[in-house]
Amino acid sequence: MHRPTARANRVALLAFGLVLTAGGAAALARGLDLRPGLLGASHAPLIDEQARRYAADHWWFWAAVAACAALLALLALWWLAAQAHTDAIHHINAEPDPRHGATHLSARAATEALEEDLTASPYVRRAKATLTGAATVPRLTLTVTLTADTDPGAANRHIHQALAQLRHALESDRLTATTRIHIAPARH
């Protein structure tokens, strides 16, 4: 998943949580008559006559409500759509100086080569690589499933070796990688 999405999730949850907290606290304070001077009387109806009249007398009131609700719906849908967004890239720019032509490496070619390298080891049951970030500065996300009888040290060395091989092919020492290791349960 996109890293900025993780940050956006926390910011949006914080904003919505603060709105709920403030609203709930204010309603509770009014119901318990804690600040009658500021919030109004606790025995008043939720929607009083004054508010009702205000809404009835001003034609734009409901239009404004509709506009705000529509905006909120759009924001929420955008937030929802962001969850499915990955910043996977389709190709890597392999040529920093494109005056004589560009060189693009298909991201699938690179990840397939790495996966093939990894699954050559008997310890590695599955490997899935994804390139994310920017075409000039790609990042690698790698998920490797090892068998339960793995010697973790050897498997780790194998993974590092495969990554070193990919970095060599890309001529990029700066390719950062995040590796997630799963270990399948032993079969008895």
Next chain:
Amino acid sequence: MTTDLVPTPPTALGPPETRGHTEIADRVLERIAVRAVTEVDQAGGVPRRLLGVPLGRAKAGPDPQVTAHVDGHLATVAMTVSVAYPAPIRQVSRCVRERVAARIGELTGLDACEVDIDVARLTHPAAPRTTVDHEAPSAPPQAVDRQRRRAAIRAFRPRRTLPAVLIAALLAAVALLATIQVVASLINRDAQVLPVTWLTRAGHDLRWDDPAVLAAAAAILAVGVLLVTLALAPGRPRMIALRSEDPQTTVGITRAGLRHCLTAAVGGLDGIDRAHVRLRRRRVRVNADSPLHDVGDLPQRVRQAVTGRLDELSPMRPLHVRTTVRGREE
């Protein structure tokens, strides 16, 4: 009388602009480029694909796909090739580019000013592959260690996807329904997308100090506090970060994965029937059952197996190990 040794230009052809011109078809350049690519050691062709499915029988050496375009005395070439893995792709592609430009220059006199190269496949050689040496760096200084730990925490911090999806979906649904309701009401007074009559009556009848209203307010407050907590608390990391000898790589293992690994290590010992591993935040608890009456040195061996595996994995935060071995009872 002296004869002129320098041959006079053939006057029969007339001035250059009237001699006609040679047109070199794009197809010619394409053929030349295909040949030039095959002259480069670690470059090759790719099978043509339609919707991701290779077309035709997989030949040993398919031709690279080339399109060329001639404009005046300039030529642009675009090609799709494969490169042997793990040959350095930039170097190989530069080689290809130079070779193609040189061949086109020699054979046609055109200037191949731009050669775009798409590397669509990296081919593994059938022969034993060349391995790239990667030397294990010495133990990193503490500052670097801290930096890596922070990178791992960032990478494996929970993304709060589930609460985000729930809240976003709820918010979107309510806001959409509200929009539709208000617009419908503006058109037709009696439209009921949401239970408006009920809401109006509730707003009129309920008072702020009604128990139902107080309970609802308390519930909203609680949800609000929960969401704020979810937003601010770092949360339980999804992975256990492992020390990595390579500074550019962040490695983590799933909790279940670590459990399976330790279970297999202990279960594989002679004299152990069954092993049960529990993982806490900072602790590993291993319970092993033995079919033997006298467990002898099994507890030490179980402990060694567990700590040995942990040492190999080397979690960034050391885990405290407790093991118990239960022998067969009378």
